[in-house]
Amino acid sequence: MTVKHISVIGAGTMGNGIAHVSAQAGFEVSLVDISDEALKKAYAAIEKNLGRMVAKEKITESQKSETLGRISLETDLTKAASNADVIIEAVNENFDLKKKIFQTIDEHAPEHAILASNTSSISITKLAAVTSRPQSVIGMHFFNPVPVMKLVEIVSGLETSSKVTATIEELSRKLGKTPVPVNDFPGFVSNRVLMPMINEAIFCVHEGVGTPEHIDEVMKLGMAHPMGPLRLADFIGLDVCLDILNVLYDGFKDPKYRPCPLLIKMVDAGKLGDKTGKGFYEYH
Numbered sequence: 393m394t395v396k397h398i399s400v401i402g403a404g405t406m407g408n409g410i411a412h413v414s415a416q417a418g419f420e421v422s423l424v425d426i427s428d429e430a431l432k433k434a435y436a437a438i439e440k441n442l443g444r445m446v447a448k449e450k451i452t453e454s455q456k457s458e459t460l461g462r463i464s465l466e467t468d469l470t471k472a473a474s475n476a477d478v479i480i481e482a483v484n485e486n487f488d489l490k491k492k493i494f495q496t497i498d499e500h501a502p503e504h505a506i507l508a509s510n511t512s513s514i515s516i517t518k519l520a521a522v523t524s525r526p527q528s529v530i531g532m533h534f535f536n537p538v539p540v541m542k543l544v545e546i547v548s549g550l551e552t553s554s555k556v557t558a559t560i561e562e563l564s565r566k567l568g569k570t571p572v573p574v575n576d577f578p579g580f581v582s583n584r585v586l587m588p589m590i591n592e593a594i595f596c597v598h599e600g601v602g603t604p605e606h607i608d609e610v611m612k613l614g615m616a617h618p619m620g621p622l623r624l625a626d627f628i629g630l631d632v633c634l635d636i637l638n639v640l641y642d643g644f645k646d647p648k649y650r651p652c653p654l655l656i657k658m659v660d661a662g663k664l665g666d667k668t669g670k671g672f673y674e675y676h
Contacts, residue, residue, distance in 0.1 A: 393504055393559050395566075399424060399476035401469065401493055403434035406510055407482035409538025412438045413567045415462040416451075416539075422464050422472040431465040438463065441539055469493070473500040478563065480532055482510040485635040490514065491522050498523035506556055508532040512632070513583050513639040516549035516576045526551040530560050533580060534569075536628070544569040549576050578643030583636050591637055591652055593621035597672070598654035604672040622672040626665030634659050 396419065400411045403425035411423040411434070425431050442456040451459075466472045473479055479497050483489055490509060497507055507529045509519055520529035531547025544564045548557050557573065564571035574581045596607050608620020625633050634656065640649040658664075658671065665671030 393477065393506075393555075395477045395559070395563055396420060397422070397476050397478075399466075399472040399479045401425075401472070401479065401481045401497070402483040402510075403427075403430045403465075404482065404484075405536060406534060406538060408434035408437050409536065410480055410482055410510065410534055411463055412441060412459075412539050413569075416442075416455075416459045417567050418462070420462050420464075422466045422476065424466045424469055424472045426467060428465075428467060431467070435460075435463065435465060469496055470500040473497040473505075474502070476501060476505055478506045478508060478560075480508045480510060482534075485512060485514065485632060485639075487514055487518070490519055494519050494522050494529070498525060506530065506559060508560065510534055513579045513636040515578070515643075516547045516552070520549045520551060527553040528556055530556055531576070531580070532560060532564070533582065535582075542568070542570045543582075544571050545580050545582055546571045546573045547576055547580055548573065579636060579640045584640065587633060587636050587640060588648060590621045590625045590633055591649075591655070594625070594652040594655050597622070598652050626671035626673055626675075628665070629667055630655060630664045630671055631659050 398414045398419045399422040400407050401424045403423055407423065411421050415421045423431060423434060439460060442459055445451045446453055446456050479501055481490060481493050483493065494507060507523065509516065509531050510533060511531060512533055516529060516531045520526035523529055526549065529549055530552050531545065533545035533547060535541035535543050546557060546561055561571040579587060593607050596602055597604055604622040608622050611617045611620045634651055637649055637651040662668060663670045666675055669675045
């Protein structure tokens with residue numbers, strides 16, 4: 393299948409990043425959100441990021457304008473789905489919300505369209521089951537910041553066809569990414585390994601083993617991590633970390649994935665990291 397038009401659902405950090413790289417790679421892109429304000433903010437973020445690339449002489453001013461010209465902003469999900477070859481859902485990590493979106497796009501997307509999710513932990517098989525085309529549903533798990541990070545986890549559900557997997561792997565390469573195929577288990581590979589480490593670092597704070605600064609310093613200097621686990625948790629969003637840990641805990645029924653009580657308290661208090669200005673660190 394030849395992919396020409398990509399619709400991205402959700403204009404948050406991940407959605408606008410996916411729209412950015414898709415348009416820069418030459419695809420026509422519809423960026424979809426229920427909020428005009430969110431769409432304007434997303435477009436401004438893409439424009440700013442492209443401007444940085446111009447300043448660093450990675451692209452020309454003309455290439456920036458051409459990229460922006462390939463992005464259309466849309467609040468009508470059914471319209472955006474109706475002419476797309478690939479639809480990438482990139483909304484909050486909430487199954488009920490994703491279910492509603494997948495049912496809508498399944499109803500209105502062309503028969504040949506591939507329905508993808510940027511979910512970081514929710515079952516692709518479960519999402520596929522709410523559609524009439526489970527063979528055409530797949531996971532495309534991008535990493536933040538999307539224009540910079542090379543990895544895309546390609547997650548095949550129980551019924552995902554090999555042809556769809558091959559098409560999405562090829563698309564990922566055209567976006568300048570490195571696709572890595574994984575099977576559909578809670579957390580896939582990335583978050584199944586990462587989140588227990590972050591959770592254990594939070595337990596170290598909770599139990600008084602060390603301060604966030606000292607724990608992060610140990611992991612950076614001792615394990616050569618570019619960013620400590622607690623700083624990374626703030627960057628990801630503590631609410632997102634909690635959502636993923638809950639998916640792992642519910643999916644495996646294994647106590648090793650039990651979210652730290654301190655993480656739950658911080659989310660309840662609205663201290664979510666970068667997005668709120670306070671998490672394990674403060675941001676101004």
